[in-house]
Amino acid sequence: MKARIYYFSGTGNSLALAEGIASGLGGELRGITWDEPESVEEGVVAGLVTPVYFLGVPDIVRRFARALRLGRGTHSFAVVNMGLRKGNALVQARSLLLGAGAESFSGYSVQMPDNSVVFPTREGEIPGMLEASRAEIDRIVADIARHGEGEGTAWSPLSSIGGAAMKAFCERALGFRDISASGDCTGCGLCARACPVGNIKMEGGRPLWADRCASCFACIHRCPSKAAGYRGMNRGTFKPYVHPAGTPTLQAPQVR
Ligand SMILES: Cc1cc2nc3c(=O)[nH]c(=O)nc-3n(C[C@H](O)[C@H](O)[C@H](O)COP(=O)(O)O)c2cc1C
Ligand code: SF4
Ligand code: SF4
Incomplete structure (x- = not known):
């Protein structure tokens, strides 16, 4: 299958998932940056693999996807990964990819070790979580290949308010970017x-x-x-x- 998988990753969880999916689909991997707009040709499946930040997609992924252009009839997918709660990340990824021109969308979430410093995953739980995530890759690849719908993507107003409040607190009071x-x-x-x-x-x-x-x-x-x-x-x-x-x-x- 012709596929282009865009990923953003800090501590390697999203990269590991993106690599597994690219290898399963026979697709090409590209990293997301702040600056470079991308376009995907007609007939190529386009995917986003991203961590969840503050119950949504990270700013850098949102900015990248807003500038992304997809060819006519493109099937798209997103795989979001998080320590505990995905919030509205899949809903946001869906609307970003459909907004970029995709005709259809499959969405998936995978639990991975939390790198957020504030709520880290207990060390003893990490090996089992990583093992389970490897099994998830096969399931996701098979579903993308048949253009399945994946998981449901219902918008949660509570996640929207909670995520925004968490982001404001972490960035302004704790200085996450400082x-x-x-x-x-x-x-x-x-x-x-x-x-x-x-x-x-x-x-x-x-x-x-x-x-x-x-x-x-x-x-x-x-x-x-x-x-x-x-x-x-x-x-x-x-x-x-x-x-x-x-x-x-x-x-x-x-x-x-
Ligand atoms: C700034 C920041 C915010 C995060 N917010 C959430 C969150 O809202 N929900 C959650 O379950 N995990 C959250 N996490 C944890 C990451 O989503 C998770 O560890 C992810 O697998 C990291 O992917 P990476 O290794 O590719 O960077 C956050 C991590 C960071 C750095
Ligand atoms: S400077 Fe910011 S973007 Fe770069 S590694 Fe550190 S936290 Fe990530
Ligand atoms: S902060 Fe200093 S010690 Fe730590 S990785 Fe950077 S250069 Fe090395």
């Missing part, structure tokens, strides 16, 4: 290499965060010294998480 390095920084540069949007530059042996953060937390989870963190973060209690297959930029660059 990341910096503490005195424990060794200047190793791993955070800069981990950032899927190239938002971190090393200058004079210190990382500097610019203003295009997608709040994916890859830099925080990748820092070997627990030096990278946002303003309101408790670095002492934080347990880093990265998907065992790796993160995007250290494996297959998302920044093109």
